[in-house]
Amino acid sequence: MSQIAFILLCHKDPQGIIDKAERLTAAGDYVAIHFDGRASDTDYARIRSALDENPHVAFAPRRVKCGWGEWSLVKATLLALETAVEAFPRATHFYMISGDCMAIKSAEYAHAFLDAEDVDYIESFDFFESDWIKTGLKEERLIYRHFFNERENKWLFYRSLELQKALGLSRRIPEDLEMRIGSQWWCLRRNTVEAILDFCRQRRDVLRFFSTTWIPDETFFQTLVPHLVPRAEIRTRTLTFLMFTDYGMPVTFYNDHYDLLLSQDYLFARKISPHAHELKRRLGELYNATGVHFQISNEGTRLFKFLTQRGRVGRRFAPRFWESEASLGRDRQLLIVACKKWHVAKRLIDRIREVAGLPVIGYLFNEQDTPLPDLGGIQTTIEKRHRHRRALMRMLFDYYDTKRLVICLDPASIDLMRDFYSDRGETRLLEVQCSFSDEYLIGHAKRVGLMGENAPRETAELILPTIRRSVAEESEAIRDEGFPHLYVMRDGWEPQLNARPLAQFLDLSEDRAREIAETDYLFAD
Template identity: 70%
Template sequence: MATIAFILLCHKDPEAIIDQAQRLTAVGDYMSIHFDARASPADYQRIRAALHDNPRVVFAHKRAKCGWGEWSLVQATLHAVQAAVDAFPRATHFYMVSGDCMAIKSAEYAHDVLDRDEVDYIESFDFHSSGWIKTGIKEERLIYRHPFNERKNKRLFYRSIAFQRRFGLARSIPADLQIQIGSQWWCLRRRTIEAILDFCRTRRDVMRFFRRTWIPDETFFQTLVRHLVPETEISARTLTFLLFTDYGMPVTFYNDHYDLLLGQDYLFARKISPQAHEMKRRLGQLYAARGVDFQISNEGRSLFRFLSGRGRVGRRFATRFWETESSLGRERQLMIVICKKWHVAKRLVDQIRQVTGLHCVDYLFHEDHTPLPDLGGIQTNLEKRTRHRRALMRMLFDYHKTDRMVVCMDPSGLDLLHDFCSDRAQTRLLEIDCAFSDDYLTGHARRVGLAGERTPPETLARLLPTIRHDMTFESDQIRDSDFENLYRIREQQAAAENAPAVAGFLGVPLATAHDIVALDHLFTD
């Protein structure tokens, strides 16, 4: 059975560290602690005194003065790992945690996960091709030496890079290494850890190389594991659940995130608020529990993106010059069907196509696989279509040799509606007002990744009002925009009541409009 030696790097909050050590070792696991040499000596002595009698806790024999982005973080980890290897011969796995991490599963569950597959868990992706680095310097992290800390001496940091670039002082990457990158929160088997320590003793050239790289805690272990372990024995993921904001800052979890965290397919979470006392108490009890059945829904990341995005409604950058300076043509008519239930809009548009012979296009700005002709590449993906929206529509009018066209759009595309309605062309809108049952909203949440098949009913009960409000809000925005030619049909109305709106929208006789909307299954889910 798996036995874990936790590698804890910390620098503050001695009470939390003491609680964490006692909690994780109480079920038979171990812990090796490295407390930053820059931190308070009194706090360090307090931790040592409190854990002195715990045989399952050991402290790193050497302490490094740690700095973000520096080699000192890797050195501190190696000190703690070596202490754990020496002190705990029965440890089968070594798991990196911080003082802000907490277990979100029971020890029983965690041990079963580690016993299930004979692999190392570590994010490790190709440094150059993976796109893992989103902003800042990339190749410069490796090929130049970094004696200065970017956060402490920004001017010297970038002057050093400029100096080395100017005088051609780039260095070579060790020839036998393929540099990898990923999260520093890994869980490695004992034989992998021992192989890494042996490698560190024999390959001084590699150690010298990483000592002067920038942010080596994201590359050192990731590279060595790939170098030393067969690919079939590596799971390129972390077992620690963490989220980042759009600004690259880690998301902090509070008391009301308890149920969300338990539903994620991870063993630990980072980072837990120091003020989340109730959640810490509950998670602490959970780790020692037995026989707990966890319902894994794993919707945390998509749910965070959805909910955090609600705060950005209405923001938009200035229009591009090709949008403001181009027109579809004053003589052309663009008719836009707006509906959240795409299958309903497609049914209506198919009826329009059959009854009137008008050329119709489905959700071309929302659905990547919408059939479109070859327009020189502008149609190849949603990003290009949206960026060159007017040019795309003008080319479609030209391609089909028509001056009247119907397209479908999602209510979320308010900026698209404003843009086309401000064009010199004649633009008319038809909003389809559908009813949204709880069953439909549940299916929608699962289709878009906000919930899974095993998401608890309580979580769905809290989520559905947010989704319903989001859809209502989109419709309200359309109505508040006071579009000049906006028509509306409703699911609750009979075909005879909806026909006048369709007649005005398409500019066809009322009898023709009635034939279009008199489809028995138009609103069927």
């Protein structure tokens, strides 16, 4: 009978990791854990303390600092695999999962499923001929070297790529390998895993090649398995049920998806919402149940496609069967800094990030060049950001793995403020009121197209009173809305006066808020 060693890569939710490991090992299976080196040492110590005495749990010998799209994810996986192979000699299969994955079948069903065929389960499609990559870089992933993290150092990532192209610094793919691509969620037999580890020890050149490819967790194992295993012993599929939105983001499952998940022809699913407590409880109980019959209909992907093509929510058969754009999340807090002088607000949020440790984003709904992570295309234009404003904000909360996020808005964006204040999450607004010289207002008029660059001074003097009144009316409009949690800082106030509203806005002590308010040249032009 099969016994599974789960290769668990995770970076948060220590209690969830402990619960998951205890559930999986209670059924006689094993778990090898790699906890991200970037994550909390306190959380890791808590996991070790709870699971060190469990003989069916092992930990990777060291913690790699993992980054999306980097070789570090493959390195962490290999460390956990080596640990599992040595620690669990009875394991017959090695199944890759994340902290967001949960079993959607019983252990009894999973073992019988794996016993039915002596094969590996891994997506492995031709890298160049298949359409697995829908948009973005393709051949460039392989033939150029990638030294920077695309999400953390976007400018360096693409500048390095452009420079290599300009200098003709492309490289050859290892000649004896047929490049393949597919999902990183696989289940491999023991012989296959041992062959991969032996290959890694012998072919350091291949490891060097993959170590500077982009997103190697989608190509490394997918290429090596067909190189080492007869094709007849490979099922080109994943056993983990996952779907992606049109923006390339994983679909998240909630409490009302329990019956649908059980009917899919998969053993696990991701991503399970961290807030779907009832779904987690029911799936957790299911894994150790016996005698459960599963009626497989496997309609999940087709149903999701049908529902998302139905247009607005009112045309779907339920307000939120898959995912609603109606809320940022009840337990999330959006902190908005509204300031007409964009450079002042940007200085302020930079200090907020340094002192309060909160993730901050500039004028994402007003300025096209605001630095944003790659969210599958939804972030590419201001028009898309406005059209999918709540979906975009949810993705940003998820990307930064935070409950509190600071953004900047121009005071004219009253419609956005109304929309966010109508959300079930909590919205707070800090208006930063500035003084405006004539020269500044003239420059503002030119930036927004009210005046040409070479407009005569007489024209400027004619429209200056109107511009000044318009700026004042925007500030009045914010107060007229009666927004709760509205705070005001002013150019000209002493730092201790500005620290009080800032402390309330950020839930900081006045001493720490004063550190921010005392920023040099905060209001300077």
